[in-house]
Amino acid sequence: MLKINEYFDGKVKSITHESIEGTATVGVMAKGEYEFGTSSIEVVTVISGILNVKLPGKKDWKSYKKFETFVVEKGEKFKVKCDEDIPYFCLYK
Numbered sequence: 001m002l003k004i005n006e007y008f009d010g011k012v013k014s015i016t017h018e019s020i021e022g023t024a025t026v027g028v029m030a031k032g033e034y035e036f037g038t039s040s041i042e043v044v045t046v047i048s049g050i051l052n053v054k055l056p057g058k059k060d061w062k063s064y065k066k067f068e069t070f071v072v073e074k075g076e077k078f079k080v081k082c083d084e085d086i087p088y089f090c091l092y093k
Contacts, residue, residue: 008034014090023092033081038072040092045069047087054079 003016014027056076
């Protein structure tokens with residue numbers, strides 16, 4: 001069954017589904033800056049555009065482009081900045 005998720009006053013929306021690898025979401029982040037917290041390991045892949053990410057314990061932002069992936073451990077917070085609407089895929093482990 002699909003579940004619709006909405007965060008940050010509707011600026012981030014995703015659809016949750018169960019894949020053969022586990023729970024996953026496909027979504028879009030509107031232009032802006034956001035901070036997320038994790039309750040499991042998150043493997044995030046940018047579908048198009050450039051997503052700027054500040055991972056836990058890092059001082060600098062890193063840019064992830066189309067089809068690039070980053071991982072955030074369970075129980076962490078991370079920040080993202082979008083200069084345009086960015087579609088993404090997230091697998092929860």
